[in-house]
Amino acid sequence: MNHFINLKDIPAKDLRKILIDAKKRKKARKKLNNLENDVGVPLKGKLLIQMFEKSSLRTRLSFYLAIKQLGGSTITLRPDELHLSKGGESIEDTAKILSNFGNAFMLRTDRDIKLVEFKKHLSIPIINGLSPSSHPTQILSDVFTVEEIKKKPISKLNITWIGDSNNVLNSLIAASIKFSFKLRIGCPKNYQPNQEILNYIKKNENKISIYDDPKRAVTGADVIFSDKVISMNDKVNRYKKLSFFKKFKINKKLMGFAKKNCIFLHCLPRGSEVDEDVFSSKKSKVWQQALNRVHVQKSILLYCFGKLR
Ligand code: CP
Ligand code: NVA
16 A cells, blocks of 8 residues: 655655556546546546535545546545534544545545645545645646656656746655756745745755746756646735746747747636647647646555556
């Protein structure tokens, strides 16, 4: 059994194995409908319990289809309907029940510490479906999308992030170290990654550079990633924060500094960080990116169950 909490804690060879499995599975079910099972139904009879303390569309749906295609099932718990959130039951007791009733637990949480606490008391795998500090299932799937579109290992590509130093970027930084790709980050000076992340970058041999000039950050890029300036967990003055990001808006002019065949990716939902004419252009691969989450979630689940082929 394996947990899936942060990319930085998962061996690079396991992350690569997940991607290889996802590629094979995606190819093998080209003619199947969404709810038809993968050959072999490897998670037959297994129950994935999901809980979202924050909104979700893609993560929710992709885990639903993922476990179904593998032959299992899922139930989604609403935190406001549990004793846990009202303070009437501990994480420890909740975790014991989850472990007895289910086979894996996917948590989208508003506090990182809850992942650690649940992990301590669960005897089933826990998957981080987004926390304030990371979004590992998203980024692993995005590495899959990049390699699928570019038809090369991500280590041979120049990746750029334009936007806030948030959970998605933290996971992209971890991926850059695990998969050894060049990452240029473009963000305002006062919104650069925090000291802990900077230390992590420094401690690992890395190919990461940070710019407060968006043009320099996108120069030579094969892929430009972005995300909302205001994340779900942000408790900030929206107007003030958005004003710092004005010159980081992704428009055609900025895309012009990247390579000619540069693609645009965004985990969604979007805000005002990208112009409509980039978002809806041929360079934008956001719908393919979103759909690939199903394929990668499946291989993440198999990894967690110790069943990767
Ligand atoms: N990208 C992503 O995680 O989307 P949701 O918040 O809709 O799950
Ligand atoms: N950074 C965003 C990602 C949403 C999928 C957030 O945390 O709100």
